[in-house]
Amino acid sequence: MRFANSIFFKLLISFILISIIPLSFVGWITYDKYSQNLFEKLEYHANYILSQKMKALNTFLFDLERMQSGLKSSTVFSQYLANQDPTLHPQFYLKLDALMESIQTIRPETVGITIISNNGFVYNYGYSLNMNFTKDNFNKLSWLQEIEKNNLNPLITNIHTREYSNLDKDQKVYSYVQKVWDKRLRSFGYIVIDFKPELLQSILNNELDSSNSSGTFIYSQNSFVLPPKKTAHISFDSVKDQKNGSAIHTNVDMNYLLFKQYNPNTKWFVAEYFEVDEFSKPINDIKLIAWLVTMVSVIVCLLAAMFILSESPSQLRDCSK
Template sequence: MSLRRVFSRAGGAIGSLRMERKLFLVFLVLISLPLSFIGYITYSNYSASIEEKTTVFSATMQEAMMARIDDYIEDMIRISSIPAYQDDIKQNLIRSNRYYERMGEAQGDDESTFIPEDFNLLLSIQRGIEDNVSFINMIKRGSNTVYVFDQYGNGYYSTVSGNIRLDIKESYEFWSEQLEASSGEEMIFGTQKYISNLQSEKFAFTVARKVIDKSLQPIGLIAVDANVSVVEDGIGELDTATKGSSIIFDEAGTVIYDSTGERTAAGIGDDPVIKRAKGIKGSFYEKLDGVNRLYIYSTSSKTGWKIMTAIPESELTRDAVIIRRVTWIATIVTLLVALLLSFILSYALTNPLRRMTKLMRNVQEGDFAVQFPVKYRDEVGQLGNQFNRMIVRIDQLIRDIYEMETKKKEAELQALQNQINPHFMYNTLETIRMTAEINDDTDAADMIAILGRLLRYSISDLHEEVTLSDEAGHVRHYVELLNYRYPGRFALTVDIPEHMTRYAMIKLALQPIVENAIYHGLDETKQVMHIRIAAETRGHEAVVTIRDDGIGMNEEELERLNRSLAGLDGAGKIRNEKGGGIGLRNINERLKLHYGAGYGIQASSRPGEGAEITILLPAGKGRQS
């Protein structure tokens, strides 16, 4: 079904409603649409404002959080550089390297030779390094443990918390391997999970670097572990404020800290959410596990670590949903009150119209003594005044028309009495014809005889129905008379099937069409103009065509003719022609009045090829013989 048809049906349904219902519907639309629009705009703007403010607030807190982490890591980097300025640490590392170097050489030369360890020397080295490590631990509280290793991987550390890695040897090998190409620069390692000497599971991220002597040769390695608990407070504040969860991860996709505790130290580089976090900072929506979340992220300029906060959309829109509910409740209450008032108002406005409608029904039944009581000078009051004047005027016009019709009938009766008797005209033509034959003027006699037949056929009642064969005979007489004036100029062919010869149709439908074809379509370059009348039945229609081989019509002339047949002028307006004359338009109107609007005349033509007039009539109109 087309959109135009839908609107047409909707318009028809609305148009058939009573006036008070139309007004009620108008009030409903005028009230509900603005209120709904305002509610929608309010909710949308509020939701967008909350999202924008949450994004800005979260990004600000993230940047502050990352700045704190950067400061902490900067302190760890400074701590890791202390051995470069502490001669005691470097001297003890050199002593440790020499001691274990000698032990290695002695055992390598003769495996059967056993050199006992110098516990006093080892104790002196250990105390010297661990005292300095204890001092370093006091400089920056919150760092979990500081490890110092000599070139042979022997570790020295001191801690009050007892959180010493059990896998210290493996950790040293990993750090040493990663620092192989380093010349003393620090390296930051992401969070690792380890088991402490207290048999508890711990997480820590590490800053490590080589310890270099004065000759720029590596003499050991220092590693500073920072427990991830140092970021818990800041992340907790961020998650509390945003009602979300946060995660910190490095450039390799290793999780530094996860506020949910599920993915700390895990590799999440393949996570699609992590892949979308491109650039320094930004935000995006992602649906995960059936929950749509807003992800906001920022990047540390120092470490390249990213902090990402995931906020469920339901948390973002919680306040907006409350506002929406309050808005809709207020809208519905306002709408109900407004509709009640509009119902009362529409009834009050249409009550005078209903009274006027009742009075009109009385007038329709012939009672012209009614009067509409005018109380106010508004539009209804003015309409009432005009209604009262109209009733008086109609009553007067009816009286005038009755008087005019009486006089008209008297005039028509007088005209009929004064009209020349058609029989007198026929008898006069017959006398002229007889005189022509007596004088041996046969052509004149024949012409007068044909003219008499045409005149007798034409003057009789136009409302009379004749057969298609009678109409064709009338056309033959007309063409025969023309050929007396223009010998051999017109050739008429009639092709009517036997079953259609008795077809009943209105009188004088074909001859004016042939006359019009001769008058307007005569081609002076041709010696003979051929005219063909044919008839056939097509389904439920009887079709009569009159075709000529005259000059034809161009597209503009044809369009003008068809518009005239449709009762339209050149501007597409209905024409209102008065006057006599039987033309194509007159025939078309007679056919439509007699048979219905679906029947009548259609024209087609091409320049130089003649014209064709098609008459569409209902089938099954045969006259009983």
């Protein structure tokens, strides 16, 4: 109790009240405001990036739509769908090839176009077709069955192998699939336009980002469409129900901030992720500085109190009683 009533203690408490507590309060306010401001800037930056990538994705989808619209409007294409004579089927190849050459100029990066007629004929362009892969085999493919459930809207499949190819069955591609009818609405078929994953990555500029601390990925309600980098260790379960701006945790103790936008044309979520540790570096620096300033202030207050009392020996004796 004597120490609590001593001048040294009272001086120390006075210095703390005058300097350390205000400094700590200002440091906490600065840290909180800076954290909030940094998050808002990151959110703005992420949403801007996502908006640009969404525009690029929609442009790509529009080009694919133009390709299938160009096919549907062709008389040769309509005649091909309506044809039921096997002897006439080979005669369509030259005419369809010429049509495909003009159509593919819209997106020359595509690696194959297939037309499957409900009359049992299959036409291929841009790749070698496995002749044993018939219309019935195509109909068993899950993504071709899915188009029937899609209210006749175009569908972009998840990544898959080309079982229908003769030379590169293991090649992984995405496919733009559309169910179409001939001009008399008597026969129908499917247009399948294949493109490599690298094309989707280049559209999103994802291959240009060599950093492991951030990246882009795409997912649907059921799975990844374009997965995150393997080094990120992000699982589908960790992102499927997350809200925009939320934190996600991986099984290797890595944490990310997730920002996303929904594309109604594809029913995909396009997402950007940023590693929390990288994002938090400036904030942690401010926190460290605030702690150092507080500790230095405590030491200065102790030294100041001791210095003042050293000038008055009688007060020091009171302090030591």
